[in-house]
Amino acid sequence: MCTSSLSLNTLTEGASTASRGSPFHTLGVLTVRKRFLASKLNLVNPFKDRICKVFSTDGYFTFEDVLGMASVFSDLACFSLKIEYAFRIYDFNNDGFIDEEDLQNVIRRLAHRSPLSEDAIVSLASHQILEEADLDNDKMLSLAEFEDAMTKSPDFLQ
Ligand SMILES: [Ca+2]
Ligand SMILES: [Ca+2]
Numbered sequence: 001m002c003t004s005s006l007s008l009n010t011l012t013e014g015a016s017t018a019s020r021g022s023p024f025h026t027l028g029v030l031t032v033r034k035r036f037l038a039s040k041l042n043l044v045n046p047f048k049d050r051i052c053k054v055f056s057t058d059g060y061f062t063f064e065d066v067l068g069m070a071s072v073f074s075d076l077a078c079f080s081l082k083i084e085y086a087f088r089i090y091d092f093n094n095d096g097f098i099d100e101e102d103l104q105n106v107i108r109r110l111a112h113r114s115p116l117s118e119d120a121i122v123s124l125a126s127h128q129i130l131e132e133a134d135l136d137n138d139k140m141l142s143l144a145e146f147e148d149a150m151t152k153s154p155d156f157l158q
Helices: 032-037 048-055 063-073 079-090 100-110 118-133 143-151
Strands: none
Touching (some): 048 063, 063 079
8 A cells, every 4th residue: 555755735725715717616615626726735635545546556656656746746747747647636436537426526535624515515516517617518527628627727736
């Protein structure tokens, strides 16, 4: 079993900086978009197992894997590389798409400090995120749709 020794900042709280017009709006005190996008912070804890799966080689976390992970989380990494790895981390069943179940898993993990009701999670996944970001209405996000949604959300690069 691999572990990530990176200890970055904790989840960003607050709803004041959510931009309007993007697929990820504020719901109460939870800024879904901000949490969804602040991946270089958030991915460390709630997505540790996913990070290990995406970056590790054959289940083992080698030094090269650490270097690869560090390069993706680096401020110098290009936007499309960050997007690609965020997509892979959020694609829990590794089928090349982020579907409603993947989104629910993402939201559940992002909200682990202040858990949401299952109804709220389903509503966020299907109504607030999928409806706005799923451009071809196939009920799942392709990498291109995910990148498009993230492009509209400059917080991702912060
Ligand atoms: Ca998937
Ligand atoms: Ca789609």
